[in-house]
Amino acid sequence: MDVFSSLPTSNEHIKCVDMHTSGGPVRIPIQGLPNLTGTLLGQKSQASLPENDYIRRRLLLEPRGHDGMYGGILRKDTELTKSGVADIGILYIHSGGYSMMCGHVTLGVSRFLIDTHDPEVFPNREKLRFDTKSLTTELRLHAPCGLLRITVPTMPDGKSSDPNRDVSFLSVPSFAAGLDIEVPIETIRKWTELGTRSSIVVDISFSGAFFAIVSAQELGFANGVKDIRNLEELWPVVNTIRDTISTAPELSAYTYLPTSPEPVLVNGVIIRDSTIGQTREDVSGAEVGIVFVENAIDRSPCGSGTAARVALAYAKGERKIGERWAYHSMLSLTSDGQGPFVGSPEEEIVIPGGKGVGARGVVVRTEGRAYYTGASIFVLEDIDKISRSGFKIMELSKALAGTRRTQHAQEPGT
Numbered sequence: 001m002d003v004f005s006s007l008p009t010s011n012e013h014i015k016c017v018d019m020h021t022s023g024g025p026v027r028i029p030i031q032g033l034p035n036l037t038g039t040l041l042g043q044k045s046q047a048s049l050p051e052n053d054y055i056r057r058r059l060l061l062e063p064r065g066h067d068g069m070y071g072g073i074l075r076k077d078t079e080l081t082k083s084g085v086a087d088i089g090i091l092y093i094h095s096g097g098y099s100m101m102c103g104h105v106t107l108g109v110s111r112f113l114i115d116t117h118d119p120e121v122f123p124n125r126e127k128l129r130f131d132t133k134s135l136t137t138e139l140r141l142h143a144p145c146g147l148l149r150i151t152v153p154t155m156p157d158g159k160s161s162d163p164n165r166d167v168s169f170l171s172v173p174s175f176a177a178g179l180d181i182e183v184p185i186e187t188i189r190k191w192t193e194l195g196t197r198s199s200i201v202v203d204i205s206f207s208g209a210f211f212a213i214v215s216a217q218e219l220g221f222a223n224g225v226k227d228i229r230n231l232e233e234l235w236p237v238v239n240t241i242r243d244t245i246s247t248a249p250e251l252s253a254y255t256y257l258p259t260s261p262e263p264v265l266v267n268g269v270i271i272r273d274s275t276i277g278q279t280r281e282d283v284s285g286a287e288v289g290i291v292f293v294e295n296a297i298d299r300s301p302c303g304s305g306t307a308a309r310v311a312l313a314y315a316k317g318e319r320k321i322g323e324r325w326a327y328h329s330m331l332s333l334t335s336d337g338q339g340p341f342v343g344s345p346e347e348e349i350v351i352p353g354g355k356g357v358g359a360r361g362v363v364v365r366t367e368g369r370a371y372y373t374g375a376s377i378f379v380l381e382d383i384d385k386i387s388r389s390g391f392k393i394m395e396l397s398k399a400l401a402g403t404r405r406t407q408h409a410q411e412p413g414t
């Protein structure tokens with residue numbers, strides 16, 4: 001205990017609460033952050049962050065984190081909290097950068113926001129509405145992609161969350177953007193299972209972020225995800241799909257937001273298999289998905305990906321309003337079926353400015369469970385250069401190549 005209690009007295013320390021949502025890590029810094037500049041969320045606040053990016057790197061990269069890390073920086077003052085529309089804001093962070101939407105972090109952070117009563121962390125906590133009949137508390141979260149309406153199961157005293165029931169959130173307007181799109185695969189980027197084919201068929205759907213969705217069978221895995229031996233080996237396949245969609249104008253045409261003049265990058269690729277996945281009494285069916293997002297494989301079933309898949313199924317006429325479906329990850333599938341997210345279309349809506357199949361969409365309810373895993377105080381000693389901004393082991397060779405070139409250039413006579 002002596003060293004543990006003396007550590008926080010070193011120069012900089014950041015207190016964090018750690019959780020996981022179906023395996024997806026959620027790190028929430030609650031004390032020790034500098035005052036972040038700018039009150040706006042979305043693109044503007046992300047643009048204002050470079051000078052603060054060391055926070056994300058220090059908290060999520062090695063040696064304090066890893067490639068699959070995610071977290072949420074709580075923002076008390078955003079345009080929507082100031083106008084009274086939201087109770088608090090959030091900036092989603094991950095090992096590769098910032099996200100417009102992150103469902104698994106939303107589910108975890110929402111539990112924490114019911115449990116905290118620290119006005120420094122969440123000034124509006126005591127104003128939340130606790131429903132004594134359903135034993136739930138409503139929370140309005142300003143996320144970079146828009147307003148998320150969240151329901152957190154709460155203990156009868158109204159003061160803490162109930163870990164035995166699912167948290168749920170209502171998505172931003174979600175829609176299928178493109179159905180059955182043919183994606184050509186360049187010969188040089190073909191993978192063995194594709195055989196002699198030179199294209200695949202994918203769907204594109206949006207729920208706070210765009211996802212390309214394809215079945216494992218369509219990729220050439222005849223028995224679905226059971227045929228996939230090594231998840232890491234799928235990265236070249238996923239990158240091929242993502243790159244092809246973003247570089248071919250006729251394909252990136254499916255990744256426009258109705259309001260944006262430019263295409264948005266596909267955030268994730270979901271390899272799904274509807275022939276497998278534990279179903280239960282309270283859902284109509286189940287499937288599994290391996291979700292490749294940003295630079296990591298999602299440990300959770302992916303909240304935004306779940307909502308995007310529900311919007312897709314609704315657009316294809318495969319789901320009715322209110323019909324609940326279990327979305328497994330490989331982790332939940334192999335954990336006795338514990339930890340799928342459950343998604344259901346809640347309400348059909350018009351997507352203003354939406355075209356074709358994307359002219360109509362749905363608000364999706366996504367349900368899932370998060371658990372606490374720890375509370376940490378991350379410190380930095382003055383002379384420690386290595387952990388100041390964290391590091392990614394895979395980035396080091398690039399950095400070293402740059403150093404070598406510089407040294408070489410400085411040698412006399414070269």
Ligand SMILES: O=C(O)[C@H]1NCC[C@@H]1O
Nearest residue numbers: 102103104293302303304
């Ligand atoms: O649950 C989600 O939505 C997220 N999980 C990791 C990446 C996705 O954004």
